[in-house]
Amino acid sequence: MSLISLLFALAAERVLMSQRWHFDVYYRAYVRFVRRFVSKGEICKSRGNLLAFAVLPALALWAVLEFIDSAVIEFLLSTAILMVCIGCQTARNGYKHFLNAAMRGDDVAMSHQQMQLQGEQSFDGETFGQTLVWLNYRYYMAVMILFVFFGIAAVVFYRLLVAANTSIRHDNDDLVLPEQAQQKSASLLAIIDFIPVRFVAFGYMLVGHFSRALSTWLEGLLNSKLSNRQYLCDVAKQSEEITVADGDYTSEPSFLVRLAKRNVMLLLAAVAFLTLAGAVH
Numbered sequence: 001m002s003l004i005s006l007l008f009a010l011a012a013e014r015v016l017m018s019q020r021w022h023f024d025v026y027y028r029a030y031v032r033f034v035r036r037f038v039s040k041g042e043i044c045k046s047r048g049n050l051l052a053f054a055v056l057p058a059l060a061l062w063a064v065l066e067f068i069d070s071a072v073i074e075f076l077l078s079t080a081i082l083m084v085c086i087g088c089q090t091a092r093n094g095y096k097h098f099l100n101a102a103m104r105g106d107d108v109a110m111s112h113q114q115m116q117l118q119g120e121q122s123f124d125g126e127t128f129g130q131t132l133v134w135l136n137y138r139y140y141m142a143v144m145i146l147f148v149f150f151g152i153a154a155v156v157f158y159r160l161l162v163a164a165n166t167s168i169r170h171d172n173d174d175l176v177l178p179e180q181a182q183q184k185s186a187s188l189l190a191i192i193d194f195i196p197v198r199f200v201a202f203g204y205m206l207v208g209h210f211s212r213a214l215s216t217w218l219e220g221l222l223n224s225k226l227s228n229r230q231y232l233c234d235v236a237k238q239s240e241e242i243t244v245a246d247g248d249y250t251s252e253p254s255f256l257v258r259l260a261k262r263n264v265m266l267l268l269a270a271v272a273f274l275t276l277a278g279a280v281h
Contacts, residue, residue, distance in 0.1 A: 001071075002271060002275065003271050005075065005078055005147070006082070006144055006271065008079050008083070009079065009086045010086065010264075012083045013086055013087035017089075022089060023159055024163070027159075043181065047184045047188065050161075050184045051188065053160065054160035054164070055157060057157075057160065058153040058154065061081070061152065061153045061156055062151070062153040065077070065078070077152075078152040081152050081155070081156065082143075082155065085152075085159045086140060088135060090117070091132065094113050095132060095253065095257070097113050098114070099250055102249040113128075114128045117131050117132075117135060123229070126233060127253075128249070128252070129237075129253035129254075129255065129256035129257070130233035130236065130237060132257055132260065133232060133233055133236045133256050133260055134232060136264075137196075138162060139162075140260075140264060141200045141263065141264065141267065142196055143155050143158065144264075144267055144271075148271055149280075158192065161185045161189055161192070164181045164182070164185040165182050165185040166182070190227070193228045197228040197231060197232050198217075200232060201217055201231065201235040201236070202217065203263045204232075204236045204259060204263055205235065206266060207239070207259065207262040207263050207265075208238075208262075209240065212239070212241075216234050216235050216238045220234070237256070240259045242255045
């Protein structure tokens with residue numbers, strides 16, 4: 001059932017463009033609801049408060065699914081929520097705009113698109129292709145892994161933390177959380193992402209240049225001081241042989257996007273194998 005839900009969600013993510021299928025719509029409605037009882041500052045006053053902010057909806061969903069005594073309804077509800085949680089239309093549109101800007105030779109527009117996808121943060125030495133690699137992990141691979149091993153409630157919990165980590169990007173919006181939310185959610189996500197990032201990085205080696213990326217993968221395997229983002233991006237870059245001519249800004253992200261797609265297919269194949277083996281349902 002997990003495999004079928006993933007296939008439905010990945011297929012629907014490309015065709016369902018309505019706002020009702022975007023996670024941000026429900027996230028902002030949830031923030032609006034919470035703010036009836038507590039202020040924005042209280043939500044992110046401590047790491048515990050922010051954790052409760054993400055845990056409570058996940059617990060409520062888990063309780064609802066436990067109460068439902070129908071496998072069909074549980075499957076349909078989980079799949080529908082997964083369709084909302086998986087993917088990032090902003091990243092998809094940003095990639096298209098970047099390619100258009102690159103074809104025009106508009107350096108300012110290309111830099112703007114990368115800064116937007118990086119959340120107006122600066123990551124030294126990170127290429128646009130590596131930015132896409134990280135977004136692919138955060139909005140696809142991590143969601144898929146959590147869904148398979150921990151269920152849809154874990155996906156909702158993770159996506160709420162990710163939204164809190166990025167929601168400060170919207171200026172002049174009374175619904176977004178203060179900057180402290182980004183800092184506290186980042187520390188929580190660093191812990192949650194540590195093991196999944198290593199598995200995803202290993203997948204990049206399997207679908208790419210294994211021997212060349214192996215040393216990079218091993219060097220950061222147990223290094224908790226190295227950021228998950230930098231580690232994954234470095235392994236992905238080493239896993240793909242990229243030859244780029246001077247002035248060619250489209251090849252590098254295209255190579256890494258294809259690599260990321262192969263990794264998604266590898267994960268689906270692994271889920272299919274685990275399903276046949278009876279390890280997952």
